[in-house]
Amino acid sequence: MVLGAAAPILALAAGLSLYAMGDAAVFFYSPKMAADKHVPAGRTVRLGGLVAPGSVVKLPDGTVKFAVTDRVDTDQVVFKGDLPDLFREGQGVVSEGAFDTNGVFVAREVLAKHDERYMPKELADALKKTGEWRGDGAGPVNYSKALR
Amino acid sequence: MTDELGAFALILALVLSVVQAGASGLARLRHDATLRGAGEGAAFGAFMAIAVAFFALMHAFVTSDFSVMNVAANSHTEKPLLYKVAAVWGSHEGSMLLWCLALTGFGGAVALFGRGLPSGLKALVVMTQGMLGMLFIGYTALASNPFVRAMTPPVEGASLNPILQDPFLAIHPPFLYSGYVGFSVVFSFAVAALIEGKVDAAWARWVRPWTLAAWSCLTVGITLGSFWAYYELGWGGWWFWDPVENASFMPWLIGTALLHSAIVTEKRGALAGWTVFLALAAFTFSMLGAFLVRSGVLTSVHAFAVDPKRGILLLGILAFAAGGAFSLFAWRAPALKGEGGLFAPVSREGSLVLNNLFLAAATLTVLLGTLYPLIRQALTGEAISVGSPYFALTFAPLMAACLLILPAGPLLAWKRGDALGALQRLWGAAALALIAALIGYFLLQPQKIFVATGLALGVWLIAGSALELVTRVKAGSAPVSESLRRLGALPRGQWGMTLAHMGLGVFVLGAAFETSGRIDAAEALSIGQSLKVGAYVLTLKGVAPNEGPNYSAERATLSVTGPHGAAADVTPERRFYPANRQTTSQVAIERHGASDLYVVVGDRRDGAKPAWLIRAYWNPWARLIFGGPILMALGGLISLSDRRLRLAAGAKRRALPQVLPEAVG
Secondary structure, three states: OOHHHHHHHHHHHHHHHHHHHHHHHEEEOHHHHHHOOOOOOOEEEEEEOOOOOOOOOEEOOOOEEEEEEOOOOOEEEEEOOOOOOOOOOOOOOEEEEEOOOOEEEEEEEEOOOOOOOOOHHHHHHHHOHHHOOOOOOOOHHHHHHHOO | HHHHHHHHHHHHHHHHHHHHHHHHHHHHHHOOHHHHHHHHHHHHHHHHHHHHHHHHHHHHOOOOOEEEEHHHHHHOOOOOOHHHHHHHHOHHHHHHHHHHHHHHHHHHHHHHOOOOOHHHHHHHHHHHHHHHHHHHHHHHHHHOOOOOOOOOOOOOOOOHHHHHHHHHHHHHHHHHHHHHHHHHHHHHHHHHHHHHHHHHHHHHHHHHHHHHHHHHHHHHHHHHHHHHHHHHHHOOOOOOOOOOHHHHHHHHHHHHHHHHHHHHHHHOOOHHHHHHHHHHHHHHHHHHHHHHHHOOOOOOOOOOOOOHHHHHHHHHHHHHHHHHHHHHHHHHHHHHHHHHHHHOOOOOHHHHHHHHHHHHHHHHHHHHHHHHHHHHHHHHOOOOOOOOOHHHHHHHHHHHHHHHHHHHHHOOOOOOOHHHHHHOHHHHHHHHHHHHHHHHHOOOOOOHHHHHHHHHHHHHHHHHHHHHHHHHHOOOOOOHHHHHHHHHHHHHHHHHHHHHHHHHHHHHHHHHHHHHHHHHEEEEEEEOOOOEEEOOOEEEEEEEOOOOOOOOEEEEEEEEEEEEEEEEEEOOOOEEEEOOOEEEEOEEEEEOEEEEEEEEEEEEEOOOOOOEEEEEEOOOOHHHHHHHHHHHOOOHHHHHHOHHHHHHHOHHHHHHHHHHHHHHH
């Protein structure tokens, strides 16, 4: 009896999961990877990289423009809204949104990690892939040295 | 000095855990009461030792002893006292110590309060608790020791991340950890039952209070954490399906399933194997959460930044504890001597089985959504993230189905229920739910189907639980005095269940209404300009500097005009913490009934006139989202105080009245 009820519920859960996973999974790209994969305009993706120094422009209407780079390729990002408190030039950032037809990334959400010592993992991996990884910045330098 | 004492106490606790596990195990083998007492004494001693270590670390934080590396990295002399204390569990090392404190605390509590337990079972529970203590205290002492000294102590600390300097964040980890680790007792009970080869009604009655206590703490912890995210992150949201949130939610879901399946095992002796399985699974999910949060494998807003080596160690602990326990389960479960009461599909048992299936399936979808990105990246190297659309498509329908059958369950009889009779009693609730659905569909604009379903389910739960109470006391069919007498005689477990189910309904109402009815607006305002959000108009009156103890802020003052005229001004702040060179937003939340007007001040935009980016949200019924779970936890606590459970905890006392009359006679 228990099995009789369990089978349809588990089948329902599995079916829903597979359907939703195909639909709702969002891919992560660095600018170089996005260029290689020819991400179509309008597809929701996450774009991660470093905020290019000197690229941040804050317009009076609340729109922000900045460039995200993996030190190989660079993409322009526009975002209407308040940037996360940890957003800074030269630091890692992950934006969720889609490219428009001009290749500008329109972000719906901009994420910066709470912990300033932290680099999003996908971003660290992407930088390692493009050979631009500059080592683990984990922990204030003087303390992590004192540990060893 | 106190730091060395703390480090010593931590090692002492490790040694005592070894003694606890060894002596209790031997006690069971030899049926030796002295050894059993030694094991229990060691369990209590381990708790005292961890408490000493914990307060030694707290002392280091309060006195800003920067020669301790953990203090130097997470504290600062100018930080307010509350956050110096809270910083004890704000870092990875300190939070592991809190985990150990809860673990040994529960171990000591079993040793102390489990007087009525059969001696063999109790020895095995204390032994398992000791083995868990060895693993986690060993990990803390050897791989994450919070007392490690800095070779060159800095003059000033690096301070705690300012976003963590918040009263709700300061108090939520103790609740959360009591919940996570509270399931360790249930885990130990399950291991002990498997070794003994016997799961009966008495076993389920001993397990229930521990499950209830852990579940209630976890409910409070998750709610406080969610409330913190709601007002501290300044995004207006309260649940992000973030991997770390999921890590706390999965043990909660399994714990909820366990609460219900243990009732069946207690009352009817059925589902024994399944209840044991859930008891093992709840703490396994707690450990999985600890691994996910601390290993650095996940990208999350809540994760600790730690090195992967520790992650491997935690994975080892998880594999050892859960692997061992589930192997034991596979080996011993077929031989479990349950009482195995039979029941028809339509019965109280049947409804609880359905509840368990839906909860387990929902947990699996959350687990898949959390782990799939990791697995996928390991296999293909492609990084993906799974966000709320996935959970809206999988978790939401499964839970909706579960909630749909919920009010009928308590109205069905054990063994064989009367589905038609139960539905007849619920027609009033169904009618109210239908009205709520129609209102949601025709009067509230966006996401019609979602809001209609949510409102209907919420009303269905609240009204259905109320009707069940009415049926219990025979209100209407019996004289009023008789109904009142019955109401007074209801066991607290009944009140607890009704309150918890109503709380769930309150949460569903809030979640549906807030999610679909949220309004937001954002604009750069200069002084004197206004912004409209919903029925409210916000006008920027001024921006002035405001100095805090360890930050300096820009405080904006906005006047609020609503449908009922002018309301009080709101004053959101943007704070800068020089010690971290970090800026945070202090959200202004003005409560209007159960709804919130939520205002954030952003950065300054320099144009012809200086302007500030103001974001405002109207979050209707947002308070129900947090009030509902608090009602649920309260329900859990009321159930916990039920006489039947207290009697079960000290079953020896039940024998007393039978002895007394003889002595008197």
